[in-house]
Amino acid sequence: MADVALGKALPADRSALLRWLRDYGVYGGVVALLLFNIAFTDHFVSSENFRTQAIQVAPILIVALGMALAIGSEGVDLSVGSVMALSTSLLSLYLGYGIWVALLVVIVGGAAVGLVNGSLIAFIGVQPIVATLALMVGARGLALVLLPQLKDVRDPGMATLGSGDLAGVPYVVYIAAGLALAVGFTVRRTTFGRQLLAIGDSRPAAQLAGLPVRRVLITVYVLSGVLAAIAGFLATARLSASDPTALGDLMELSAITAVVVGGTPLTGGRVRIGGTVAGAVLIQLLTATLIKHDLPPSWTQIAQAVVIVLAVYVARERGKR
Amino acid sequence: MKPQARNASIRTLLAVGLATSLALTAGCAKSEDDASEDKGSDSAQKSEQNGQEVAEGGSTETCTAEKYGAEKLDLKGATVGFSQSEKEANPFRIAETASIKAEAKKRGVKLLAANAQSKFSKQISDVQDLIAKGADLLVIAPLNSDGWEPVLKSAAAKKIPIVTIDRKINATPCKDYVSFIASDFTEQGKRAADQMIEATGGKGEIAILLGTPGNNVTTERTKGFTDQLKAKAPELKVVFKQTGEFARGKGQSVTEQLIQSEPGIKGIYAENDEMGLGAVTALKGAGKSAGDVKIVTVDGTKSAVQGVVDKWIHGVVESNPRFGPLAFQTLDTFTKGEEVRQELIIKDGAYTGANAEADLGKAY
Numbered sequence: 243m244a245d246v247a248l249g250k251a252l253p254a255d256r257s258a259l260l261r262w263l264r265d266y267g268v269y270g271g272v273v274a275l276l277l278f279n280i281a282f283t284d285h286f287v288s289s290e291n292f293r294t295q296a297i298q299v300a301p302i303l304i305v306a307l308g309m310a311l312a313i314g315s316e317g318v319d320l321s322v323g324s325v326m327a328l329s330t331s332l333l334s335l336y337l338g339y340g341i342w343v344a345l346l347v348v349i350v351g352g353a354a355v356g357l358v359n360g361s362l363i364a365f366i367g368v369q370p371i372v373a374t375l376a377l378m379v380g381a382r383g384l385a386l387v388l389l390p391q392l393k394d395v396r397d398p399g400m401a402t403l404g405s406g407d408l409a410g411v412p413y414v415v416y417i418a419a420g421l422a423l424a425v426g427f428t429v430r431r432t433t434f435g436r437q438l439l440a441i442g443d444s445r446p447a448a449q450l451a452g453l454p455v456r457r458v459l460i461t462v463y464v465l466s467g468v469l470a471a472i473a474g475f476l477a478t479a480r481l482s483a484s485d486p487t488a489l490g491d492l493m494e495l496s497a498i499t500a501v502v503v504g505g506t507p508l509t510g511g512r513v514r515i516g517g518t519v520a521g522a523v524l525i526q527l528l529t530a531t532l533i534k535h536d537l538p539p540s541w542t543q544i545a546q547a548v549v550i551v552l553a554v555y556v557a558r559e560r561g562k563r
Numbered sequence: 564m565k566p567q568a569r570n571a572s573i574r575t576l577l578a579v580g581l582a583t584s585l586a587l588t589a590g591c592a593k594s595e596d597d598a599s600e601d602k603g604s605d606s607a608q609k610s611e612q613n614g615q616e617v618a619e620g621g622s623t624e625t626c627t628a629e630k631y632g633a634e635k636l637d638l639k640g641a642t643v644g645f646s647q648s649e650k651e652a653n654p655f656r657i658a659e660t661a662s663i664k665a666e667a668k669k670r671g672v673k674l675l676a677a678n679a680q681s682k683f684s685k686q687i688s689d690v691q692d693l694i695a696k697g698a699d700l701l702v703i704a705p706l707n708s709d710g711w712e713p714v715l716k717s718a719a720a721k722k723i724p725i726v727t728i729d730r731k732i733n734a735t736p737c738k739d740y741v742s743f744i745a746s747d748f749t750e751q752g753k754r755a756a757d758q759m760i761e762a763t764g765g766k767g768e769i770a771i772l773l774g775t776p777g778n779n780v781t782t783e784r785t786k787g788f789t790d791q792l793k794a795k796a797p798e799l800k801v802v803f804k805q806t807g808e809f810a811r812g813k814g815q816s817v818t819e820q821l822i823q824s825e826p827g828i829k830g831i832y833a834e835n836d837e838m839g840l841g842a843v844t845a846l847k848g849a850g851k852s853a854g855d856v857k858i859v860t861v862d863g864t865k866s867a868v869q870g871v872v873d874k875w876i877h878g879v880v881e882s883n884p885r886f887g888p889l890a891f892q893t894l895d896t897f898t899k900g901e902e903v904r905q906e907l908i909i910k911d912g913a914y915t916g917a918n919a920e921a922d923l924g925k926a927y
């Protein structure tokens with residue numbers, strides 16, 4: 243999170259410029275979009291507007307945090323969107339026992355999906371993209387078996403969580419910020435974080451060095467599952483409804499984009515939490531800008547595609563280094 | 564490595580077992596209001612009787628069993644195969660299937676039902692299965708309009724009459740299929756425009772929440788709405804047109820952006836109820852009161868009509884899913900050897916402040 247070093251001397255040659263762009267480009271993108279909107283978007287500078295953007299970005303950010311861990315371990319978690327759906331189904335089924343029981347069940351559900359993901363990857367040696375793809379299909383299916391169609395959520399506690407605030411800042415923003423700090427701390431300051439990066443750098447080397455590779459990998463996917471489940475819980479609170487068909491649809495794509503745009507290489511070994519936060523904000527601002535200027539929906543899709551291509555391009559450059 | 568590998572598979576089994584047990588514990592789940600679930604399907608069946616009427620329009624050409632080359636038979640005692648296109652995961656599909664099943668039961672017809680789960684290849688094999696299982700007649704809710712040749716061939720070989728509902732098959736009527744019972748999505752858009760004009764006085768700025776891009780329902784509901792605005796209320800300007808992908812969550816996010824950037828917006832036309840309900844959630848979250856922004860939606864689901872009763876939604880144009888009575892009526896007439904129309908359009912109702920409370924039971 244000490245990444246914000248825009249004041250660094252501008253690099254001289256091309257490769258250094260590219261590296262600088264890779265590491266700090268996402269902050270530049272956020273600043274540029276903010277400036278553009280301040281200049282050209284009506285009613286952009288208002289507390290209501292910033293509040294809206296902050297509330298909308300929270301679930302993307304929370305999912306992206308888990309995705310950053312998975313990508314840092316040289317994996318990926320495609321099941322996050324479906325875990326959100328599973329979480330909303332479980333929430334709807336267990337809300338009768340109260341909000342805390344429902345939250346507990348939702349977290350256990352997310353952890354269970356993560357445990358299966360992690361076991362497939364760590365013990366059976368299934369490629370992360372394949373293992374989590376299987377769970378992406380399976381968890382969505384399970385979500386729809388548990389709750390076949392949208393159901394309203396009327397619990398007042400959920401309504402408060404979804405739209406309430408403390409000192410003008412929505413609860414969900416505190417939760418997202420808290421989780422970002424916690425994940426950032428875990429990556430930088432804990433043994434688990436260092437082991438995760440070592441495994442992402444080179445799994446054989448980590449194995450030779452005697453690191454608990456399997457335990458770390460399973461923990462990574464459990465954390466990713468739990469974070470996605472929490473995101474699903476918050477998204478349900480905001481919508482006041484459980485919609486297992488649509489909730490979390492294409493979320494894996496947004497999360498991967500946020501992580502990669504934020505400067506975490508797909509090749510593993512590095513995790514940039516500050517960049518991931520900025521990446522999620524960038525995606526949110528981009529979507530908001532296109533919607534506010536009422537560009538045709540197809541343009542929005544194209545713009546998102548361009549961002550993804552840019553992200554992949556950046557990742558490729560890094561891979562060559 | 565051996566013992567470790569065994570250890571590994573045991574742990575994986577444990578993990579899978581945990582997930583399964585989680586699924587099983589759903590058995591002791593306790594949701595907020597389990598009781599209200601059943602009421603919906605009850606009233607869907609009760610209102611069957613209301614779905615009989617046919618709207619004006621459509622082709623007036625007719626078809627008979629003789630022209631089609633089918634043999635006359637008694638519908639009672641016949642076997643009807645029903646192929647549903649999408650998972651019964653939304654109110655429209657649930658009500659549509661329920662309506663077909665209820666009508667079959669009422670008429671004492673044996674019904675074989677299949678659901679393609681939104682996969683076209685499955686629908687093709689579903690229909691072929693239904694034919695193989697001995698269906699004398701077919702009712703199909705097609706997922707696609709094209710790609711039906713293999714099925715039509717096997718049906719033609721056995722001279723099985725086909726009625727398609729809600730979506731058309733691109734083939735020759737009275738040769739490849741008997742008749743098509745349609746929803747008129749363009750007309751629904753037009754009627755939504757009429758409600759919007761009435762609600763806003765025909766002046767001001769409004770927004771459209773579009774359905775999924777590239778979907779024919781989206782295209783037609785948009786065309787009907789904008790054409791009618793052009794013709795009847797040129798001073799009502801559409802200043803915002805974004806997709807909510809027919810989903811409540813997306814409708815909410817888009818509306819949140821809309822009310823920030825266009826605070827003067829007078830009305831929102833949502834191309835389905837779900838997006839309209841998402842818009843309501845967004846307006847509530849922004850501290851607006853019921854009726855501040857006039858919302859008009861299309862479909863007629865229970866939640867949206869309740870929204871009309873609560874004054875958050877100005878009006879709902881119905882898209883009638885109760886094809887059962889009309890489909891079986893058509894098959895009955897046809898199998899008796901009498902004339903049936905090649906194209907029928909199902910009549911849609913409407914819900915406004917005047918009738919929403921009284922007609923809430925009719926909503927699906």
